[in-house]
Amino acid sequence: MAPVIDPYRLADLLAAPDPAERPVVLDVRYRLGGPPGRPDHDAAHVPGAVFVDLDAELAGPPGPAGRHPLPSAEALQAVLRRAGVREGSLVVAHDHGDGAPAARAWWLLRWAGLPAGRVAVLDGGFPAWTAAGLPTTGGPSAPEPGDITVRPGGMPVLDADAAAALGQHGVLLDARAAPRYRGETEPIDPVAGHVPGARNAPSAELIGADGRWLPPEVLAERFAALGVAGAGEAGAYCGSGVTAAALVLAVEHAGLRTPERPIGLYAGSWSNWTADPARPVATGTEP
Incomplete structure (x- = not known):
C-alpha cells in the first residue's frame, strides 16, 4: 500500500x-x-x-x-x-x-x-x-480492541541540536507559511523567524486546488529544487511537529526517499526551539 x-x-x-x-x-x-x-x-x-x-x-x-x-x-x-x-x-x-x-x-x-x-x-x-459518493455513518464506532505493541524508533526523530546541524551541513525544511518563516509574523510562539540554515517549504503547497496531494512527479521536482535528493541528510520541522510530518510523507510519496530511509522529523519544532532563548534565530527570505 x-x-x-x-x-x-x-x-x-x-x-x-x-x-x-x-x-x-x-x-x-x-x-x-x-x-x-x-x-x-x-x-x-x-x-x-x-x-x-x-x-x-x-x-x-x-x-x-x-x-x-x-x-x-x-x-x-x-x-x-x-x-x-x-x-x-x-x-x-x-x-x-x-x-x-x-x-x-x-x-x-x-x-x-x-x-x-x-x-x-x-x-x-x-x-x-x-x-466520491461513498457511504457514511453517524454515531460512535465500537471496534474489537486491538493488540498492537508500539515499538518506538521506526522513524528518525531530531532534537534541537540535530536540527541546528542539518541547517548548517544538510537540508532542513521549514513547513510553516512564508511570513512566519521570514519572521514577519508569529501568531503562536514567542519569537518570529526560523532555524538558521532552514529552507522554506510550506506544507500548504503540497495539496492542490482539488484538495488532493500533488502528483509524485510534481512533488519530486519541488523537493529536488530544495536539495532533498540523493544521499544527503535531510529533516523537517514546523511550528509544533504536525505540518512537518506532511513534508516527511510527501518526500516519500515523491519517491525521493525510500521507506527505509525517510527524512528526519524535528518533533519539538519551532515551539521547542524558541523555548530556549539562547538558540539563534534567522529572519528574512534566505536560509
Whole structure:
C-alpha cells in the first residue's frame, strides 16, 4: 500500500469479505484554532472509522518539549488498541483534507513500528470520500480492541541540536507559511523567524486546488529544487511537529526517499526551539 490511498481503493479494502483484512480507519479531523473534529465525526464518518484526538491522543502534554510533543509509547499503544489496531493491520488515516493531521497519524504509526506498506493517508481526506459518493455513518464506532505493541524508533526523530546541524551541513525544511518563516509574523510562539540554515517549504503547497496531494512527479521536482535528493541528510520541522510530518510523507510519496530511509522529523519544532532563548534565530527570505 502506497503512503497515499484513493477513496475508491479504501472503499474496496473496507469491503473485503474477511473483516480481519479490512483496514482500521482513523478519523483525525482537526482544525488548528478551530472547532474540534469530534462533532464532525459524530455527525458523519467513514463506516467503522474511529475518532482520534490529535491534541489529546497523538501528542504528549505541551511544554518546553513543544506544543505537540510525541506521546509516550504506552499512551499511543492504548489509543491504537482502543481504535482496533492489531499486529498486521492495515491503517488509513484521514482528516478534513489539508493533509497535515493525517500525516501526523501516519508518521506516528510508522514511528511506532508499523511497516510502510501497512499505513496510508486518504487522498483528499473526508471531503474526497463524500465527493466520491461513498457511504457514511453517524454515531460512535465500537471496534474489537486491538493488540498492537508500539515499538518506538521506526522513524528518525531530531532534537534541537540535530536540527541546528542539518541547517548548517544538510537540508532542513521549514513547513510553516512564508511570513512566519521570514519572521514577519508569529501568531503562536514567542519569537518570529526560523532555524538558521532552514529552507522554506510550506506544507500548504503540497495539496492542490482539488484538495488532493500533488502528483509524485510534481512533488519530486519541488523537493529536488530544495536539495532533498540523493544521499544527503535531510529533516523537517514546523511550528509544533504536525505540518512537518506532511513534508516527511510527501518526500516519500515523491519517491525521493525510500521507506527505509525517510527524512528526519524535528518533533519539538519551532515551539521547542524558541523555548530556549539562547538558540539563534534567522529572519528574512534566505536560509
